[in-house]
Amino acid sequence: MSLNNSKNAAAKPVIRLDNISKHYQQGNETVRAVDDVTLQILPGDFASITGRSGSGKTTLLSLIGGLTTPSRGEVEIFGEAMSSLDDDALSSLRANRIGFVFQFSSLIPTLTALDNVRLPGMFGEKSVSPKDAADLLAWVGLSDKLQNFPTELSGGQQTRVALARALTNHPSLLLADEPTGNLDVETESEILTLLRNLNRERGMTIVLVTHNPELAQHGTRHLVMQSGKLIENIIVNKEVLIRE
C-alpha cells in the first residue's frame, strides 16, 4: 500500500526510483546492497535516510546521484532516465545540478579552503571566482579561514567547506552522506541549521544520509533502510506512506 502526500501530488519528482536493485558479488555470495526500492523525492523535499550500518543508505544515495549504476530498475533524475545518459552527460549533470557532501574529509589536502571551494568550477559550465568562493565560505561562517589548508581546520570546519563546495555550481539537488558522522552534537546542530536554511530559504531539494534518527525529524521526509529494503517512507508530519 502506498500513499502520496496530497500537497506535492501535482509536482514532478526530482528523483524517481522504480524497483531499483544493486547487487555485488562477494566470493560465491550475492550481496543485495539495495533490494527493489521504489521511491520519489519531490521538489523542495528534505529527505533523511536512516538505518543501521550496511543497510544500503549510502548505496541508495549513490544510485540517486548517478555515482553507480543499478543492477536492475530505473533511476530518473530531473525527468531524465539515467540509463539514457552516457558518462559525459552524467558528469555534466553532477557538475551543474547536483551537489555532494561526503562523510569524512573529502577536501583536497593540498588546496586551501578557498581553492577547494573553487574546484568544481573546473568541471561546471563556468569557473568560480575567488570572490564567489569567499562569499560561500562566509555564508557557512568561515570567512577567516580562506587560506587555511584542510589539516588546519577542525572536523566541523572541514564539513562546512565541503558544504560550500557542494553549492558552488548552484545545484538544484544536494546529496549529503553522513556529513555530521564524526562531529560533536553542537557542531552537528550547526550543520543541520545550514541545511535547513538551504531547504527552506532557497527551496533546495536535499537528501541526507544520517545515522541519527533524531536528525531525520528536522526534514520533510524520513526514509528508513534495512537490509537493502526501504521499510519506511514517512512524511515528517507523521503520515505513513509505506510500512513493511
Add this chain to the structure above:
Amino acid sequence: MKEINLFALALQNLRRKPYRTIVIGLCVAVATGSLFAATIVLRGVQHSLTVGRARLGADLVIVPDGYETLAQEAFITGQPSTFYMSDVAEKKISTLSGVNQTSPQVFVETLSNASCCIGEFFLVGFDPETDFTISPWLTTHLDGKALGPFDIIVGDRILLREGETVIFYGTEFSVVGVLEKTGMGIDRTIYVPMEGLRSMIANSETLAEQTLEISPKDLSSIMVSVKPDAEILDVAELIEANLDGVNVFTATQLNQAVGNQLQGVLGITFGVTASLWLMSLFTIGLVFSLIVNERQRELGILRAMGARRKVIFQLVMGEAGLLTGLGGLGGLVAAGVLLTGFSRLIQLRLRIPYLLPNVFEIMGISLLLLLLALFTGALASLHPALSSSKMEPYAAIRKGE
C-alpha cells in the same frame, strides 16, 4: 592559486609528497642526463674527427714501423711523440703508382718546464714547398704570403698569439697565425717550417739546455695524397709491399682507432643508461599505481563533482608527464653544465678528440631526450590512468575509505 586547472592540480599533487617527487625526478634526471652526456660526447668525437680529418689533408700517413699507435695518439690528442725514419722512404714513395704528392714532417718535443714556458709542446716541422696540410690554411689566412723559416703557426690550445715570439731550444720563433679549433691533436701542435726546425736542431748544442739528437735526414712521418683515380687502400698496400720498416695508416683507420678506444667506454655508458631508463619506467609505473591507489577516494570525489573520465585520465597522465618532464629538464641542464665545465677533463681522461657539436644539434638532441622523458612518464602511468578513469565514482570512493 590564481588559476584552478589540471596543470595547477598536478603541480600541487607533486608538491604534496616532496621526497617521493624528488626521488623519482632524480631517477629520470640521471637517466636523461647520462644519455644526453653520452650522446653529446659521441657526437663531439664524430664532429672533431670530421673537422680534424679535413684539416689533416692527407689520405695516408706513413710512420716508422711499431710507432703507429704513438703516431695516432699524437694526431688524436696532441700528445708529443718522437720517432724517426730515413728520408729515403719519402723518395721511394713518391715514385710509386697512385701517389699524387708526398710531404715530410719531423716531430720534436719541447722540454716540460723549460725556461720559456710551462708544459711540453709538440713541434712539427713541415716543408712549405710540398705540404698540403697547413698550406691550404696559409692560403686563406695569410693570403698566400711566404712563410719565413722562423715563422710558426700554432694550434688553438697553444697560449701564443699572432705577433708573439717564443724560444724553443735557444732559437727564437714568431707566431704568424693561429689555427681554428679541431678538438684533435692539431690544437696542441706548433707547425715550424722545416728550414727553421733543422736550424733549431743544429743550434741546440750551443744554444739550448738540451741537445737535440736528430739527424738532418731523419723524418717522423710522411703525408701522402693519392691520385683521384687511385684507390687509397691499394696505394697503402703498395707502399707497405715496397718499403720495409714503415707502417701506413689511413684517415679512416685513425677514426677506427678512436672508435676502438671509445667503444668500451661508450658501450658501458649506453648500457647503464638504458638500464636506468628501464628502471625509471618500472619505478614510475609502480609509484603511479600506488599513487592512484592511495588517491582512489579523492579521484572518486572529483568524479562526483562532475569530472569526466577524460579529466581523471589527463590528471594522472599530466602528473606523470610533469614529473618526468621536470626531471628530464633538470637532467639535461645538469648534464649540459657538467659537460661544458669539464669538457677538457673528459677529453684528457678519455684521450679522445672532442669538439662540441653546434648549438642547433645540441638543442635537437635535448628536445628529443625531453620528449623521451615525457613519453616514459606517459607510458609508465598509462595503466594507472586508464584504470582510475574507468572506475565508477562510488566504487572509487568506497575503495578509498
Add this chain to the structure above:
Amino acid sequence: MKRLSTSGIVVAVLGLLIVITPIVLPVCESLLELANGKQVPMSCHWTARAEMIFGALIVVVGLMIAFLKKPGERQRLYHQVAFLGLVTILTPLFIIPTCMHPDMACNVATKPALIILGGIVLLVGLAGSRTPTEPSSEATA
C-alpha cells in the same frame, strides 16, 4: 631536537664541497720550479686558498640558517649566501684568476668544479631570499 631547516643544511653541505674541492681536485703549489731552477708563481694556489675560506663562510652561514627559526632572519642570511656564491664564481675567473695554460689541473678540473658549485650556491641563495612564508596557524576546535 628541534627541526632544522633543510635548505640551511643544503647550503652548509655545498659550502663543505667548495672547501674540499681544491683538496680532491688539487692545484699547483704556490711556486713551480722549472727545469732551469727558475721558480714561477702559481696563482691557482691562492685561488684555492681563497675559495676554501669562502666555502667555510658558506658552511657557517648555512648552519646559521639551519638553526634559525624566524623566516625573516633566514631571508637576510640567504642574501649573504647569494653574495658568497657570486664571489666563489668570480674568484677563479677575475679576482684571483687561475693559470694561463688551459690544460693545467686547475683549469681542467678545479676551476669548473668551483664555478659550478658557486653557481648552485648563488641559485639557492637567490631562491631562499625571496619573500619568506609564514608558519601555518594551528587548527581551532
